[in-house]
Amino acid sequence: MDGFMLQLLGLQLFTGVALGAIYVLMAVGLSLIFGMLTVVNFAHGAFFMVGAYVGYLLYQYVPNFWICxxxxxxxxxxxxxxxERYLVRPLYGRGIDYPLLLTFGLGYVMVEVIRIIFGKQGLPVSTPEALQGAVDVFVGPFPLYRLFVIGVAVVVLLILWLFIERTSFGLIIRAGARDPMIVRVLGVDISRVWLVVFAIGTGIAGLAxxxxxxxxxxxxxxxxxxxxVAFVVTVVGGMGSLTGAIVAGLLIGxxxxxxxxxxxxxxKVSMFIIMALVLLVRPMGLFGRAGLMS
Incomplete structure (x- = not known):
């Protein structure tokens, strides 16, 4: 019985990692946008939903999971x-509340548009044939697709890390997150950087x-x-911290x-308990830094 319980706990652990992988992708996109643009993107969940529907619609015309x-x-x-170009950008410099309220309303608009196009009822999505079944993960059989999700999250994070840490454009992103005024003085078109960052953040949400x-x-x-959940993960990890988003996403999952x-x-209450405990000890989150909201 003890061995059986350990096996179940091990499988739940893997399930948590797979769930955490989705949370990490969501929180990384959210943290990237906030850390660079200081925009609290309340439409981030809507982009998550749009990504699922875009994939569903695209699959009807190109029935290939890998292309999608x-x-x-x-x-x-x-x-x-x-x-970003036509809605969020005009609000830069007006305070953090303006883009927050805009994206909050935009999220509702995007949901209503999807309801008009696809209806209010949910739609089932089948697992790709190549990723069906289960594999042995030492503690028992585990769905292959969930392992695939973990693998995709790792690849995305690795690519994002290489892009930010090993490219000249990534250097500009890091510099812009710390002091956008200096970046402007050096002749960099910071608005183009913001555009790319917003696109990357929303693209990762759509992938999730x-x-x-x-x-x-x-x-x-x-x-x-x-x-x-993404906001809880972002707060626990620290607003604007990609490392915090990864650690907190896996922890909460x-x-x-x-x-x-x-x-x-x-x-469902457990993540809020974790958030409360972390904020009591470290109000900025695990990897947050002071002054980012100002």
Whole structure:
């Protein structure tokens, strides 16, 4: 019995990592946008939902999961470019509340547009044939698709790290996050940098939505709950911190999964308990820095 319980705990741990991978992708995009643009993007959950629907629609015309996997973040990022250029950019310099309220309303608009086009009912999404079944992960059989999600998250994070830390444009992003005025003085078009960052953040959110679709189906409201989790992860990790988003995303995913196994009633509350405990000890979050909100 003890061995069986350990096996179940091990499987729940892997489930938590897979769940945390989705949370990490959402929180990384959210933190990237906030850390660079100081925009609290309340439409981030809507981009998550849009990514799932874009993938669903694209698959009807190009029934290839792998092509859609590449196309979805690109198309969602293009939508993000339009939003940043024509809606968010005019509000820069007016205070943090203005883009916050704009994206809050925009999220509702995007949900209603999806309802008009696809209806209010959810739609099932099947797991790609090549990723069906289970594999042995030493503690028992685990769904192959969930392992794939973990792998995609690792690859995306690695590419993002290389882009930010090993390219000249990434250097500009890091410099702009610390002091955009100096970057302007050096002759860099900071508005172009903001555009790229917003596109990357929303594109990653769209990818997360597409990856989660086979696990939960798609519905117009699917971005609401994950947006709440993404903000909790971002606050726990530290606003604007990519490292914090990764650590906190995995932590909350694992804790939520284990709580669902041991005490299901507390699974959704567990992340708020973690947030409260972290903020009591470190108000800026695990990896946050002071002065970012000012």
């Amino acid at each position: 996997l590449v196309a979805v973040p690109v198309l969602t990022g293009l939508i993000g470019i339009v939003v 939505g597409y990856l989660s679709a086979p696990m939960q189906g798609i519905a117009p409201e699917m971005g609401t709950n994950v947006l709440i 694992i804790v939520e999964s284990l709580a669902a196994f041991m005490y299901p009633e507390a699974s």
